Amino acid sequence: METHAKVVIIGGGVVGCSILFHLAKFGWKDVILLERSELTSGSSWHAAGMIHTISSDPNISRLQAYTINLYKELEGLSGQSVGLHSCGGIYLASTPERLDFLKKERSKARYMGLEQEFISLKEVVELNPLIDPSQYLGALYDPLDGYVDPSGVTYAYAKSAQHYGAKWYRNSPVVETRQRPDGTWDVVTPKGTVNAEMIVNAGGLWAREVGRLAGIDLPVQPMEHHYLITEEIPEIASMGKETPAGVDYEANIYYRQEHKGLLLGTYEAVATPWMVDGTPLNFGHELLPDDLDRVSDRLALAFQRMPALARAGIKSVVNGPFTFGPDGNPMIGPVPGMKNYWVAVGIMAGFCQAGGVGRSMAEWMIEGEPSIDVWSMDIARFGEFATREYGTKKSAENYERRFLLTYPNEELPAMRRQKTTSIYDRLMHRGAVMGVSFGLENALWFADSPENAHEEPTFRRSNAFDYVGEEVRAVREQVGALEIANFGKHKVSGPGAVAYLDRLLANTLPEVGRLKLSPMLTPKGKLYGDLTVARLDRDTFYIFGSGAAQEMHRRWFEKHLPDSGVSYENYSDAFHGMAIAGPNSRELLSRITRDDVSAEKLHFCDFRKTTVAGVPALLVRISFSGELGYEIYCAPQYHLKLFEKIEEAGSDLGLKLYGARALMSLRLEKSWGVWTLEYRPEFTADESGLDAFVAMGKATDFIGKDAIHRARDEGVSKKLVTMVMDAGDVDCVQDEAVFHNGECVGYVTSGGYAHYCQKSVAMAYLPIALAESDEQFQIEILGELRSARLQAEPLHDPSGSRMRG
Numbered sequence: 001m002e003t004h005a006k007v008v009i010i011g012g013g014v015v016g017c018s019i020l021f022h023l024a025k026f027g028w029k030d031v032i033l034l035e036r037s038e039l040t041s042g043s044s045w046h047a048a049g050m051i052h053t054i055s056s057d058p059n060i061s062r063l064q065a066y067t068i069n070l071y072k073e074l075e076g077l078s079g080q081s082v083g084l085h086s087c088g089g090i091y092l093a094s095t096p097e098r099l100d101f102l103k104k105e106r107s108k109a110r111y112m113g114l115e116q117e118f119i120s121l122k123e124v125v126e127l128n129p130l131i132d133p134s135q136y137l138g139a140l141y142d143p144l145d146g147y148v149d150p151s152g153v154t155y156a157y158a159k160s161a162q163h164y165g166a167k168w169y170r171n172s173p174v175v176e177t178r179q180r181p182d183g184t185w186d187v188v189t190p191k192g193t194v195n196a197e198m199i200v201n202a203g204g205l206w207a208r209e210v211g212r213l214a215g216i217d218l219p220v221q222p223m224e225h226h227y228l229i230t231e232e233i234p235e236i237a238s239m240g241k242e243t244p245a246g247v248d249y250e251a252n253i254y255y256r257q258e259h260k261g262l263l264l265g266t267y268e269a270v271a272t273p274w275m276v277d278g279t280p281l282n283f284g285h286e287l288l289p290d291d292l293d294r295v296s297d298r299l300a301l302a303f304q305r306m307p308a309l310a311r312a313g314i315k316s317v318v319n320g321p322f323t324f325g326p327d328g329n330p331m332i333g334p335v336p337g338m339k340n341y342w343v344a345v346g347i348m349a350g351f352c353q354a355g356g357v358g359r360s361m362a363e364w365m366i367e368g369e370p371s372i373d374v375w376s377m378d379i380a381r382f383g384e385f386a387t388r389e390y391g392t393k394k395s396a397e398n399y400e401r402r403f404l405l406t407y408p409n410e411e412l413p414a415m416r417r418q419k420t421t422s423i424y425d426r427l428m429h430r431g432a433v434m435g436v437s438f439g440l441e442n443a444l445w446f447a448d449s450p451e452n453a454h455e456e457p458t459f460r461r462s463n464a465f466d467y468v469g470e471e472v473r474a475v476r477e478q479v480g481a482l483e484i485a486n487f488g489k490h491k492v493s494g495p496g497a498v499a500y501l502d503r504l505l506a507n508t509l510p511e512v513g514r515l516k517l518s519p520m521l522t523p524k525g526k527l528y529g530d531l532t533v534a535r536l537d538r539d540t541f542y543i544f545g546s547g548a549a550q551e552m553h554r555r556w557f558e559k560h561l562p563d564s565g566v567s568y569e570n571y572s573d574a575f576h577g578m579a580i581a582g583p584n585s586r587e588l589l590s591r592i593t594r595d596d597v598s599a600e601k602l603h604f605c606d607f608r609k610t611t612v613a614g615v616p617a618l619l620v621r622i623s624f625s626g627e628l629g630y631e632i633y634c635a636p637q638y639h640l641k642l643f644e645k646i647e648e649a650g651s652d653l654g655l656k657l658y659g660a661r662a663l664m665s666l667r668l669e670k671s672w673g674v675w676t677l678e679y680r681p682e683f684t685a686d687e688s689g690l691d692a693f694v695a696m697g698k699a700t701d702f703i704g705k706d707a708i709h710r711a712r713d714e715g716v717s718k719k720l721v722t723m724v725m726d727a728g729d730v731d732c733v734q735d736e737a738v739f740h741n742g743e744c745v746g747y748v749t750s751g752g753y754a755h756y757c758q759k760s761v762a763m764a765y766l767p768i769a770l771a772e773s774d775e776q777f778q779i780e781i782l783g784e785l786r787s788a789r790l791q792a793e794p795l796h797d798p799s800g801s802r803m804r805g
């Protein structure tokens with residue numbers, strides 16, 4: 001075995017082998033994979049092998065389509081059959097809500113260029129004669145679905161990697177991973193030690209154990225999972241062709257043809273986490289004892305839906321463990337806070353996802369960034385709040401909900417109150433309905449009493465609608481207060497801070513006592529941050545950004561730190577705080593601080609360290625509502641006091657608490673995008689409109705500058721727009737297809753109701769020729785095409801005079 005490699009991948013399941021293949025294919029030959037036993041010794045060998053593109057996240061769907069389309073290439077390169085059956089798949093709906101869900105999925109598929117289509121129930125029966133059509137309301141057909149042979153796929157990746165010059169070693173368990181002072185890793189096996197520039201934990205069922213070798217706890221959890229295989233079913237045997245795979249959400253079953261019978265699996269109503277304290281190191285090519293009692297209710301439903309099944313004998317039952325993460329999506333990428341340590345873990349649909357995961361990991365390692373925005377798979381979407389217990393409970397929740405509907409306005413119950421602020425109880429007493437962001441509870445909206453603080457999950461407008469409207473009107477007409485503990489905060493200081501930030505940020509740095517908005521770009525010119533940069537003194541900066549992306553930003557800040565002269569800290573938990581906004585906010589602020597906060601003394605975009613509500617605070621004159629407003633940050637121990645003083649001082653000024661929903665409505669009226677929706681590494685500054693905050697003229701070669709030049713030479717092809725639509729009683733949320741003259745030309749990044757302007761609004765990226773036109777558009781919401789037109793100026797206060805006043 002080599003003593004040195006550029007990359008060592010730990011784990012020879014489908015995921016590790018795909019990463020090995022992609023690294024080698026993209027040009028890194030000095031990469032090796034170490035496998036404890038034989039390849040496919042974890043969950044990969046006993047998978048049902050079903051493949052599909054449907055996912056909650058469009059980019060994951062795209063990568064799943066990539067994975068499926070890769071199989072032919074792998075067979076060609078390796079000479080190894082992957083057992084590909086391209087039989088198509090049918091998604092069945094038996095409730096109106098599920099039909100809405102399928103319509104949303106098809107809308108998403110349209111702009112991704114995938115060919116999902118609704119088929120009639122008559123066609124369903126023609127494709128699968130076992131199905132009783134009277135049980136259903138509709139069916140969506142996806143021609144890309146099918147199934148593969150799991151071992152064949154894993155070996156096809158490994159052999160194709162070998163074709164490109166990579167190596168793998170069997171019977172080479174990694175027993176230690178030790179980091180050297182130079183940041184490289186010694187990967188120790190009984191056969192010898194390999195020094196690697198980077199390592200990848202692709203340990204699958206043992207991801208937790210491999211993580212612990214490097215001192216990290218990963219929030220993943222193997223879960224037991226059953227499927228069974230029937231004896232021959234005459235109706236299947238007599239068909240001249242293979243029946244499509246199927247998912248029946250309400251019965252909670254999936255199935256596909258296996259020889260002349262069916263393979264049928266289910267996600268049990270009560271999940272069974274497997275080996276909560278750790279996967280035994282000697283667990284081999286083994287299955288778990290089956291327990292059909294756990295799935296009998298689902299089998300009864302399956303017999304109703306496909307009566308012929310009840311007459312079929314069961315040939316075999318599989319109960320095998322596979323690993324889930326807290327939200328069901330993979331966790332990939334470099335681990336924040338560590339050097340040269342990468343993970344690709346928690347991948348619960350390896351045969352749909354491993355190709356996309358492998359490609360994204362390889363691009364990220366080789367080129368510094370993946371070609372597709374992988375935020376929904378990024379390990380950085382979790383932080384220290386995602387403990388082992390969190391991983392177990394959330395993974396179990398995810399397993400149980402795999403085929404259940406989760407509505408866009410729904411907040412899931414497991415592991416709530418993992419992180420709270422000191423005003424949590426106060427907010428609950430004021431009728432707060434809470435959501436979670438990066439583990440922290442934050443108010444979404446306020447009902448008129450705690451008793452009414454519930455929201456019905458729905459694709460349509462919910463009972464929150466009128467309450468949110470009142471909050472918006474309070475901010476526009478009087479004053480509102482919003483807890484902003486969940487914003488991301490970073491501190492950069494030291495004699496090298498100016499040079500460091502000047503290179504990292506696309507805008508010039510603010511003067512002392514001022515703040516500026518600045519995008520942070522990748523070398524390819526993609527957005528990596530949309531930040532508010534505040535300067536305390538010559539060498540000290542506070543940077544405010546997305547709370548959800550705080551660890552992603554931390555990773556970027558740390559990656560670019562020089563050896564000395566700059567110190568960086570993620571300050572998100574060190575500062576909580578409140579925002580106040582609205583025409584009466586200045587008066588409110590003046591009542592709780594001794595500072596002169598008049599328009600002449602505290603200008604728009606001023607920033608200072610001072611005392612507010614009698615507690616030490618950072619005071620920022622800015623507001624994401626588009627009104628006159630202030631953000632007041634303080635240490636968590638002062639947060640309650642600050643809140644109490646704001647409530648007290650605002651009582652005769654019309655003060656109303658508002659939540660994240662009202663904030664989203666307020667910003668839509670201003671045509672401002674938000675991080676993870678409009679602003680993310682899928683788009684550039686020019687496309688997003690953030691070019692207004694890019695200082696191309698500054699002397700420093702900031703990261704991404706060259707890419708902007710190149711893109712401008714080629715011509716910017718799309719642009720973020722705001723659209724106003726005839727929505728009826730349902731607004732856009734995200735990912736709805738936009739049509740022009742019957743052709744899908746883009747998709748909605750976010751939408752909602754602009755309560756003050758009383759319009760339904762959507763933001764979308766459109767081809768440049770259309771983005772600046774006065775054409776008519778249509779947006780597909782829950783299967784209906786609604787007319788929409790461009791809104792060139794912000795709906796509210798286009799000149800910005802209210803926030804600057």
Ligand SMILES: Cc1cc2nc3c(=O)[nH]c(=O)nc-3n(C[C@H](O)[C@H](O)[C@H](O)COP(=O)(O)OP(=O)(O)OC[C@H]3O[C@@H](n4cnc5c(N)ncnc54)[C@H](O)[C@@H]3O)c2cc1C
Pocket residue numbers: 010011012013014015016034035036037038039040041042043044045046047048049050051172173174175202203204205206207210225226227318319320321322323344345346347348349350351352353
């Ligand atoms: C019953 C069942 C049905 C499924 N059905 C489907 C399906 O229909 N479609 C689908 O896409 N997915 C399905 N899956 C999930 C799929 O099997 C997994 O997503 C996939 O196997 C994950 O692959 P992996 O490489 O991450 O992990 P694993 O397959 O667990 O591989 C990890 C590898 O790492 C090795 N390893 C661990 N520790 C070390 C160490 N210290 N040193 C060296 N090597 C080490 C292990 O030996 C193992 O070979 C199913 C799973 C089960 C159990």
